[in-house]
Amino acid sequence: MDIATIIGLILGFGLIFASIAMGGGGLSPFIDAPSMMIVFGGSISAALINFPLKNVLGSFSVVLNCFFQKIPEPKALIGEFKELAQLARKDGLLALEQKSDSIEDDFMKRGIESLIGGTPADELRETMETELGCIDERHSMGKKFVDAMGAAAPAFGMIGTLIGLVQMLQSLDDPSKIGGGMAVALLTTLYGAVVANVVCIPLAGKLEARAKEETVVREMIIAGVAAIGGGATPRAVEEQLATFMAPKSRADVGAEAA
Secondary structure: OOHHHHHHHHHHHHHHHHHHHHOOOOOHHHOOHHHHHHHHHHHHHHHHHHOOHHHHHHHHHHHHHHOOOOOOOHHHHHHHHHHHHHHHHHHOHHHHHHHHOOOOOHHHHHHHHHHHOOOOHHHHHHHHHHHHHHHHHHHHHHHHHHHHHHHHHHHHHHHHHHHHHHHHHOOOOOHHHHHHHHHHHHHHHHHHHHHHHHHHHHHHHHHHHHHHHHHHHHHHHHHHHHHHHOOOOHHHHHHHHHOOOOHHHHHHHHHHHO
């Protein structure tokens, strides 16, 4: 679970609700069903027009990456590959079969199983890189979907405001309705700004960061599998995989190994 995403959403909405409560008017003046229909329904309809249905449905699972981290930690990954390299050097690649069932990451597990099955390291690297490219494309599509929602929400908020203003202008003969009509008209702009700036834009940024983080880890896995397939020593595997990490983290790995 990504606590930062949860805290950010709670804090963002909490500050908005707190400012409303401090105004003394209560929450009810800020609730308007037609405005919600225009902003939320309009944003979803724009996304459906932008993307094929299968991509829209697939994007929802990608968005979950903002809340759940499914990729292994680089330090733990290096330790796991060192252990596999040591076993392969000692007993051969077939000995890795006893460890393959305990590998939790599916991408890494498929790579090791292909290595056990006799796939050459160079061919396996190419296959895994192709799969990584497909994973990146799915993540990119998920980010584009959230970006489209974030771009559409303020626009539909403005559309709702214009609709409200037209309806308000039709009742100018009754001044008592002008204030309430203006308030309702402005609510759609508020909803659009909140959806875009509290939800969609931050989630799109988190998806981009998650995609980059996962790409680095997947590239580490590809390098590790190829190194074991090439008969590299555990120390050589560790040094090669450590290059994917920041200098400080790389030093920490070296210190733990020592």
